Amino acid sequence: MDTNAQTNDNQAVAPVRGGVVAYLQVDGAMKAAEYYKKALGAEIAALHPVDDQGRTMHVHLYINGTSVMLGDAYPEYGHPLQTPQAFTMMLPVDDIDFWWKRAVDAGMTVELELQVMFWGDRYGQVRDPFGVAWAMNAPVKA
Structure with a gap:
């Protein structure tokens, strides 16, 4: 759906994907x-x-x-803007290098460089211009 797409009473609602949204x-x-x-x-x-x-x-x-x-x-x-805090959006991905480069090239700020973590996966964190922290995680390929 493009950015001009809208929902109204005449359109089907897009299905929600995920257990926690x-x-x-x-x-x-x-x-x-x-x-x-x-x-x-x-x-x-x-x-x-x-x-x-x-x-x-x-x-x-x-x-x-x-x-x-x-x-x-x-x-x-009664819904004022509040600075995002105390949460990170987690993206488990397969091709972490692709996802990471795309996010950084789009202007996300690196908070934690991609690295192999103590649990054995590659992981890094970026922050978007809206203040939201995003983490990316991928298993290390053998």
Whole structure:
């Protein structure tokens, strides 16, 4: 579905993928969705139309086979923007070098360089321009 895709009463709802689904509140949900397309290969599955301030209450993405939801802050309705903290979005991937390069080339900041960790997998962390931390993990190939 492209960025002009919208959900309404006449369209089927995109299926939610995953057992636990992150719902991120960011400053600029549509900008974040476009960024995640570039940095993480996201696909926009569904979205609600933007309001006159450019905000949307809901964008449904598929990233790495799982649903991730985005929404803008609506302080006038009791949902102010809060700085992301105390969580990391985890991406278990097969081709970690591809995923890592794409994310860094798109402008994600390296927080922890890719390395083989004590549990035996390659792992690293990046942070996106919206303040969200993303970890990538892949088994070391023999």
